[in-house]
Amino acid sequence: MMTWAPQDTDATNKPGMPAMALAYAKWVNSHGGIHGRRLEVLTCNDHNDSVGAAKCARRAAAENVVAVVGSYSQFGDSYLAPLEGAGIPYIGGYGVTNDEFTGSMSYPVNGGxxxxxxxxxxxxxxxxxxxxxxxxxxxxxxxxxxxxxxxxxxxxxxxxxxxxxxxxxxxxxxxxxxxxxxxxxxxxxxxxxxxxxxxxxxxxxxxxxxxxxxxxxxxxxxxxxxxxxxxxxxxxxxxxxxxxxxxxxWYPVATDPRWDPMKKVINEEAFGDNRIDPADAGVQTTWIAYQVLRAALEKIGDGEVSADTVRRTLNDGLRVSTGGLTPTLHWPYEGKLAAVGFPRLVNAxxxxxxxxxxxxxxxxxxxxxxxxxxxxxxxxxxxxxx
The missing domain is CATH 3.40.50.2300 (Response regulator)
Known part of the structure; x- marks a missing residue:
């Protein structure tokens, strides 16, 4: 997988998102992986510009990642085309661009x-x-x-x-x-x-x-x-x-007990990492996005894990429960909001x-x-x- 976000820029920075992804992978791997498979997470800095975003997407394709998960970038027109060309699903983006609600490879978890x-x-x-x-x-x-x-x-x-x-x-x-x-x-x-x-x-x-x-x-x-x-x-x-x-x-307030499983992972694997604030909407989105990925991988079971199989699993009516943080998520080909230009918006x-x-x-x-x-x-x- 890959998770990207801008870091060390003069504008928006979301360092907590890649940090949360790494903490989650560490936690999953220390608990035996998913179906015995280890999660390997690559991170990328999109530098808050279109060149950086395109570079992250091309790297994802070159490294054969199975999905880009829980990421933030304002440059949908730069990263979605390379991902679509490589057939890589974009799961749980931050919802900051309208492209995330129109692209067929995008599986948003919030309503942006x-x-x-x-x-x-x-x-x-x-x-x-x-x-x-x-x-x-x-x-x-x-x-x-x-x-x-x-x-x-x-x-x-x-x-x-x-x-x-x-x-x-x-x-x-x-x-x-x-x-x-x-x-x-x-x-x-x-x-x-x-x-x-x-x-x-x-x-x-x-x-x-x-x-x-x-x-x-x-x-x-x-x-x-x-x-x-x-x-x-x-x-x-x-x-x-x-x-x-x-x-x-988009989600319940940070003190809501439904966030306790996320906080447990942060405490166990990233205690003292001040990049990860459980009240940050970016960190929360990354957490939910990895729940979706996990559900897809569990459904695939012992089968082949690739960008294609993850995408097919999401397209075949997989329904994902996020412990009450969102409604049950699933992505029909066209959601109810297709008529107003947001065919992929499934959680409003x-x-x-x-x-x-x-x-x-x-x-x-x-x-x-x-x-x-x-x-x-x-x-x-x-x-x-x-």
Whole structure:
């Protein structure tokens, strides 16, 4: 197998994902392997650029890996073609690109940005006045308003104000002010500002923190792809700009007992490795992705293990239980969301979390659904995606 992620770059870094993959392989191997076979994990740094991503994919093909598992890369157009050419399945990517929800070799375990934004829209519909969305001026960014609006509409709210921002800006004072002006136009109801700028969300929040002093109070909210516990810690925790913010996530909160098996593996094989934070959505995604791989290998049993047999096993209706961290996963040729352009999106569950005392915790008021988990499939079916 191979697991890749950006490390030591100036933007997004996910060192916990390859580290989690290595810890899991070590743990499996120390417990006799899978059907007596050892797991061998190769790791690769995609350096957060398209050249690095393509290089990792070509290396995966050259090394005859049976699957790329639990990886993060923003450059789907660079890595999916070489993987598809070699017939290598891409299991449980972070869900950061739309390619992961369209490519026939992709087996996503979460609903990516589409599910998170639809869920956030639904959560904000009841309590927000004007909602300002600040998003990248890019092709990927152009899809975000429709996704957020699908959730707002489902909750009976008007569309969000759509504000474009450069993806590589070093400050966002102008955008912060514009967002605040729009969000505070309706004095009868507290407005909400939603930055969805990926790794630049922090930079925006820095400008926003300074600008908000001149405006009435607003609520902030964002999605897990832009902010997770590691980001909250790095920006000052309880005294940082995210305190009180709503954040939609894919999985139960990190303190949920359903994560105990993962924590056990981390404690046994990677104790003291500070790259692996059990609250990091990347680490969690890698864990779930390896559960899928394990299920496929167990199904193959004593048969031949290759990229082809793993892919065939996944395509032949394999159903994977992840211990309640996701619904039972399986990948029909075309899922329910094929009509809106996401044929591979099979798990649209989201959870609503809030930053309280610097920690992401389950929000008291959910988005509906049972145990704080809501399925966004029907909301996304009505999304007007460009």
């Amino acid at each position: 940005q589409p599910a998170l934004l639809a869920g956030l829209g639904k959560a904000l519909a009841a309590g927000c006045g004007n909602v300002a969305l600040v998003r990248p001026d890019s092709i990927a960014g152009d899809q975000l308003p429709a996704l957020l609006d699908s959730g707002l509409k489902a909750g009976g709210h008007a569309d969000a104000g759509d504000q474009l921002a450069a993806e590589d800006a070093t400050e966002y004072a102008g955008q912060a002010e514009q967002a605040l002006r729009y969000a505070t136009e309706d004095e009868t109801k507290k407005g909400c500002v939603v930055p969805a700028l990926g790794d630049r969300t922090d930079t925006f929040m820095d400008s926003f923190r300074r600008a908000r002093e001149n405006f009435p109070d607003v609520r902030t909210a964002t999605v897990l792809g832009s902010v997770d516990q590691t980001v909250i810690n790095a920006t000052g925790g309880a005294s940082g700009p995210y305190e009180g913010a709503y954040i939609t996530g 569950d989201v959870t609503l979390q809030v930053v309280r005392d610097g920690k992401l915790v389950a929000a008291g008021k959910g988005i509906g659904g049972s145990n704080g988990i809501a399925d966004m499939t029907s909301t996304l079916e009505h999304a007007d995606v460009p």
